[in-house]
Amino acid sequence: MLIITFTLVFSSSLSMYSQIKNYRQELANQVIMLAELISHNAGFYLKTMKSDEANMRLKTLEAAEIIQNVVVYEGTPSPDGSQPIRFAEFTPSGNVPIIPPPSIFNNIRQARFDEDSIDVTLPIRESGGTVGYVYVKASAASFNEMVGNAIFLNLSVMLVMLVVGLILTLRLQRFITEPIENLADFLQSTSRKRDYSARAENTRIKELNILSKAVNITLGRIQETIQKQEIAEEQHRELNTRLEEMVNQRTLALKDANQELIQTLEKLHQFQRQIVQNEKMASLGDMVAGVAHEVNTPIGLGVTxxxxxxxxxxxxxxxxxxxxxxxxxxxxxxSESQENLNIIYRNLNRAAELISSFKQVAVDQTSENSRAVCMSQLINEILLSLRPRLKKVHHQIDVDIDPTLTVNTKAGPINQIIINLIMNSIIHGFEDIESGQIEISAQMMSANKLKMIYRDNGKGIPDDIRKRIFDPFVTTKRGQGGSGLGMHLVYNLVTQALNGTISLSSEEGHGVEFVIVFPVAGSKSRETLNLHQ
Structure with missing residues (x-):
């Protein structure tokens, strides 16, 4: 019934749309044709007649019942804003004369539909030029009547077809469900009595006969299985005397299997550490390619x-x-020399900044040593190194960190953590999102603990993925380039390299929030001073 209803609604809607479009086009063509006839005669009126004589000639339009108003204008709109002059007009008896708005001269030769009327404006051409305009307004009552009749007819046909479909559906349902109910009763009876020698009878429906045959085959196999089980139980009783020897043999085999499993697991951990290291180096390689492309532009401008x-x-x-x-x-x-030297200086200075930032980011990614880090500067250097990738998207990244916040910590793990979180947002969180927003903030929780918060307003993480987001090889891009190690690497860097903790809160469709807390030393900032005070 759902398929029938959808098909009828779709076909009726398509038919009504086509009919209404045809009625509308026929009415528009009819009014444009009348306007062209009037425009052809109006040129003669403008040259040889006065306004009163032209009004008398226009009264011959009484024969056209659909016409409501006709106005003949002399002249054309001028750049100073003046409009053509009303030369002659015709209004059938019983209708009220109208004053068309100046906007009628904007859309020439285009029919304009209103609720119960249609109007069109055509130019009056003489000697290859436009000497005036004809405005024709006609009744759309016939169009509305035809539309109403079409809608009523389509709805009536659709209602009749729905009733016929319902009757046929009920008869078909009764034809099918009765044999199915009989087969269900047979299966329930066989299950209660455990009489697997019984067989289902054939029905008048071919498909149900196939099902009954399959049920009979299953019952036969169950019966055979029960017989084999009885034989196996007999053999089992005979083998009980040798059970202890078999248990000992299997225990030894299990020990060998466990030893092999331990060795395999160790190899798996080695492969996993190698893959994680490869992931870090691949990230650095992508950064090298991006920065090289970014540096090429200012150097090329300087050479030019x-x-x-x-x-x-x-x-x-x-x-x-x-x-x-x-x-x-x-x-x-x-003058040109000064301008060229300024161009050379600006571009070489820009290239130097990019290279300096990349050097610091590259050193941080490959170093595990602690150093004094200005958190705001570190985040900005990371964003600068990611600029070749960020230029391809329209996402906004806001950094809310005290510029004076300086801590003694490992910059490399923080670098890799921020890069992985940003790339996860771009690849997964902002998929099919044109403009997303990322917020990164950091502040001291105490004298020796730093809290970093990373948020985005992307698609969020589904429940089944969120519960194991930090496990290795968990990805929604399987087979599309996703390794599933990004968040596992972030978790290892936070918990092992930084000796901290990471927590996640996310709802599907409402973005994500990561809270990272780790110990630091030698913190300096206005917030730290407030904590000590």
């Missing part, structure tokens, strides 16, 4: 500017040697 400056110097030198050097040429050379 220096080449242009060398060309200008050759030109000045040639003019100087030929004694044709002018003061204006020299002034232009000095």
């Amino acid at each position: 500017a220096s080449t242009m400056m060398l060309d200008r110097i050759d030109t000045i030198q040639e003019q100087f040697e030929n004694k044709t050097l002018k003061a204006s040429t020299m002034a232009k050379f000095l």
Whole structure:
């Protein structure tokens, strides 16, 4: 019934839409044709008649019942805002004359539909130019009547078909369910009595006959199994005397299997550590490629500017040697030289900043030593190293960290943690999201504990994934490049490298929040001073 209803509604809607579109087009074509006839005669009216005579001629339009108003304008709209002059008009008896708005001259030759009318504006052309306009407003009552009739007819047919479908469905249901109920009663009776020698009877439905045959085959196999079980029990009683020897043999085999399992597990841990290390180096490799691409642009601009400056110097030198050097040429050379030197300086300085930031991030990722770290500067360096990847998306990253917050900790693990969290948000959290938002904040919880909070407003994490998000090889991108080691690496870096804790709160569709707490030494910031006070 659902399929029938959907099919009828869809087909009826499509049919009504097609009919209404055709009625609408036919009415629009009819009104445009009338307007073209009036426009063709209106050029003659404008040249040879006065306004009153043209009004008398327009009264011949009484024969066209659908026409409600006709207005003939003389002239065209001018740039200073003046509008064409009303030259002649026609309004059938019983209708109220109208004053069309100036907007009718904006859409020429296009039919405009209202609730119960349609209007169109056509130009009056004489000698290859436009000398005026004709505005025609016609009744859409016939269109509305045809639309109403079409809707009533389609609804009536759909209702009749639904009733017929319901009757056929009920008869078909009765035809099918009765044999199914008989088969269900047979199975219940066989289950209660455990009489597996009974067999189901055939029905008048081919598919149910196939099912009954399968049930009979299953009952036969159960019967055979019971017989084999009785034989096996007899054999089991005979084997009880040798049970102790068999248990000893299996115990030895189990010990060998356990030893082999322990060795396999050790190899698995070694492979896992190797894969995690490869994941870190792959992240660093991606960063190298991105920074190299980013540095290439300012260096290329600097080379271009220096080449242009060398060309200008050759030109000045040639003019100087030929004694044709002018003061204006020299002034232009000095101005261009200053501009090129500024370009070279800005781009080389930009490349130096990128390389310096990348060097610090690369050292941090490969180093496990503690150092004094300005948290705000560290996060900004990480974001700078990720800029080649972040430029391809439109996500916003907000950093809320006290610029004076400096702690003594391991920068490498923090670097890798932030990179993995940001890439997880871009790849998983912001999938199919055009513009997401990430917030990173850090503050001292006590004199020797730092709390970092990472949030995004992405899709969140499903319940089945969230419970094991920190397990290895857990990913929603299986077969699409996801290794499933990103969050496992984050967990290991927080708990082992930083000796801290990490907690996750997330609801599907409401983003994620990671809270990371780890010990630090030698903290300096305005917040620390407030804690001591």
